[in-house]
Amino acid sequence: MFNLTPTVRNLLIVNVAFFLAQMSLLPLITQVGSLYAIGSPYFYPWQFFTYMFLHGGWGHLISNMFGLISFGPLLEQRWGPARFLTFWMICGVGAGLLYEGVRSYELYKVEQARQEFHQSPSGADFANFFRDYFPEAMGYETLAAALQRNPQNQEYIDAATAAIDGAVTSTRDSRNSGMLGASGALFGILFAFAYLFPNTELMLLFFPFPIKAKYFVFLYSLYELYKGVHRTPGDNVAHFAHLGGLLIGFIILRFWERDREKFY
Template identity: 45%
Template sequence: MLAITPTVRNLLILNILFYIVDSFVLKISNGFALMPLLSPSFMPYQFVTYMFLHANLGHLFSNMFGLFMFGPLLERMWGSKKFLFFYFFTGIGAGLLFSGISYYENIQLRNAVEFYLQQPGPDALADFFSKHAKALYESNLGFLNKFEADPTNVSYINDSVGFVKGWLQREINIPMVGASGAVFGILMAFGLLFPNTELFMLFVPFPIKAKYFVTFYGLFELYSGIKNAQSDNVAHFAHVGGMLFAYILLRYWRTKKTNFY
């Protein structure tokens, strides 16, 4: 087994240290996770810092395992500086794509909230829940039934306004963390540069060529992001963003052959 490369080693150490500090010493994710653009807590530097934070040990392990498995070969090929640039380029790009899509979704949600505040009522509230807050629909069926039976009740109207405002505040303050975007960029680069390398995956009884694995994984992440199940807390569009920005950068480097690895 080849020795781990310097930049990959340093990234592993930094991610592990940040996880330990965030979990057991000081909750640095409160200021350094990537917040949605509409959040009052958003800061531009979070496009970099979010990559070094992770939600739990499993999240950290899966990302660091991918970095450990696929990163060293790319670093040997490109050199440490180019590999580090690639890592940050894809990680920041992933954050940008995710933020752009979440901004669009949050603007739609904000508009829906403003519309509801102009015409609050049981039918409008049910419509809001079904389109923008499915997680609230079933848990508030009892309230909706009472609101429908007494639609002019001021207390019910005020409670409904609180529901929609609270949901907006929740959505615009959900942070994103993790090195997944950069790791998926590394995965994409590996698939493009070594397309016929056979990978042995856990629970799959036969080898899969890297090009097929990357294609399937990318399509799965795109589908998952579009489906956007509200019970799913995985930032699929960040994964897609990492792969997309990796593809763009590799295509650019290929046009500059004197600068490519």
């Protein structure tokens, strides 16, 4: 069914091997290799490279590897193994860097809101903090209402401050806050496929009729942008890493196009 080229096959083997190691042989790999926020006690610089070889479950792994073996071989045949691997790695690392930039900005906004609450605590600001930054949180409304009715109550102020501090710390320093997966690199591959083979018709499992690659990637990009901007409670997908892979893929292809004879 799939005509696996050498680099695609090797990437598939490496990703499966790392996942098996995560699950059974050395679970610590997940913590050491996932990409954590800069400033987290679990962050290490090599994570910009290692995160793309780790996955959060069988479904996560299979979906990424299915995309790799579906779209990768044709690109490797066009570019050759060395250029294909270079493209994959740069897209993966670049996606991690851009995702980290977005996450750092988000954490900066959360920290700023925390400091503002420390300086001037109120029930309304307490409720708005969780509503804006932790919409999945539950139970804060009761304390917010109590603090709003009794703004000078030190017990309420201390409890609200502790709740906000705990939420911020757990977001930045939690062992479960690392980002992992090959999706950033894969989205670079998706963009390259649509860029080089725009009119190739794809038959997707979740789409009832064929769709050209260029339209599929365009619609998928819009979906990722919407989901990244309008985060819903419980959504732990790194949408901006996906968009980062797309952007890096675009930049690389535009750069390579300067030397069209070698590119094509």
